[in-house]
Amino acid sequence: MAVYRFLLTPRWLGILALTLVAATVMVFLGNWQLDRYRGRTEINERIDAGARMAPTPLRDALSAPTGGAGTAGPAPAEDKVWTRVTVTGRYDPSNMVLVRSRTVDSRVGFEVVTPLVLGDGTAVLVDRGWIPPAPGGATARPDLPATPSGEVTVVGRVHESESGAGAVERRDGRLETRRIAVPRLARELPYPVYGAYLLLDEQTPAADPAFTAVPIGHTNNWQNFGYVVQWWLFAGMTLFGYGWAARREARRAAGHDPRPVDRAAEPATSTSV
Known part of the structure; x- marks a missing residue:
C-alpha cells in the first residue's frame, strides 16, 4: 500500500474532491430526472384512467x-x-x-x-x-x-x-x-x-x-428515465476513472523505483592482455 501514499498529496486530494463533487452532482441530476419520470408517469396514468372512467x-x-x-x-x-x-x-x-x-x-x-x-x-x-x-x-x-x-x-x-x-x-x-x-x-x-x-x-x-x-x-416519460440511467452511469464512470488513474499512477511509480547499485560490492573481473 505504500505505493498509494501519493493519494495524500495536495494534487491527488484535489482530484478526489473534484471527482466526488462531480459524481454527487450527477447523482442529484439523476434523482431529479427520476422525480420527473415519476410525475410524467402519473400524468399518463391519469390520462388512461380518464379514458376508461364514466x-x-x-x-x-x-x-x-x-x-x-x-x-x-x-x-x-x-x-x-x-x-x-x-x-x-x-x-x-x-x-x-x-x-x-x-x-x-x-x-x-x-x-x-x-x-x-x-x-x-x-x-x-x-x-x-x-x-x-x-x-x-x-x-x-x-x-x-x-x-x-x-x-x-x-x-x-x-x-x-x-x-x-x-x-x-x-x-x-x-x-x-x-x-x-x-x-x-x-x-x-x-x-x-x-x-x-x-x-x-x-x-x-x-x-x-x-x-x-x-x-x-x-408525456414522454421514458425520455426522463433514459436521462436517469445516463446521469447515474456518468457518476459511476467518474468514480471508476479516478480509481483507474490512481491505479495507473501507482503502477508507474512501482515500475520506476530502481534500487541503488553498490559498485564496490560487485566482484572484480580480470582482463587478460
Whole structure:
C-alpha cells in the first residue's frame, strides 16, 4: 500500500474532491430526472384512467367560481386533471374564442373554444375541437359551423389552464388568442368562469363533423428515465476513472523505483592482455 501514499498529496486530494463533487452532482441530476419520470408517469396514468372512467358531474372535479364577472375559479387539483366530466348548459357564441396556430396531424389551424353558460350564471370553457383554416393560409379565419342553440350536454376532459398567455384580441366580434389561459380569457367574459377548460369528448346534440377532436398526447416519460440511467452511469464512470488513474499512477511509480547499485560490492573481473 505504500505505493498509494501519493493519494495524500495536495494534487491527488484535489482530484478526489473534484471527482466526488462531480459524481454527487450527477447523482442529484439523476434523482431529479427520476422525480420527473415519476410525475410524467402519473400524468399518463391519469390520462388512461380518464379514458376508461364514466363521466362525473363537473362540480365533482372543479370548484365553482365564487367571484364576479370576469374572474376565474380555482385551478383543479392535480389528481382531477384529465378527469372525464359531464355538464349541461347553453353555448354563448357571442364570446367564442379562436385559438390560432394549433397543430393536429401536422396541420396548422384553429381550436374553437366556446363558453358553456350554466343555469347558475357561471360558465365553463369548452374546447369543441380543431378546424382547418379557410383557403389563403394557416392564419386565414376558418368557416365555422353554426353553434348549437338551446340546451347542450357536454362530456369532456378537464384540462388545466395553459401557461404563457399571450394577448387576447377581439376582431369582428370574436376573441382570438394563441393560448387557452383561462384567467386571461375570463377578463373578457361577462360571467365568472371555472378555473380549467374541457376538451370535448361527446356532445348532445352531436358535434358538427367539421370539427376534429383534439388528441390527448401522453408525456414522454421514458425520455426522463433514459436521462436517469445516463446521469447515474456518468457518476459511476467518474468514480471508476479516478480509481483507474490512481491505479495507473501507482503502477508507474512501482515500475520506476530502481534500487541503488553498490559498485564496490560487485566482484572484480580480470582482463587478460
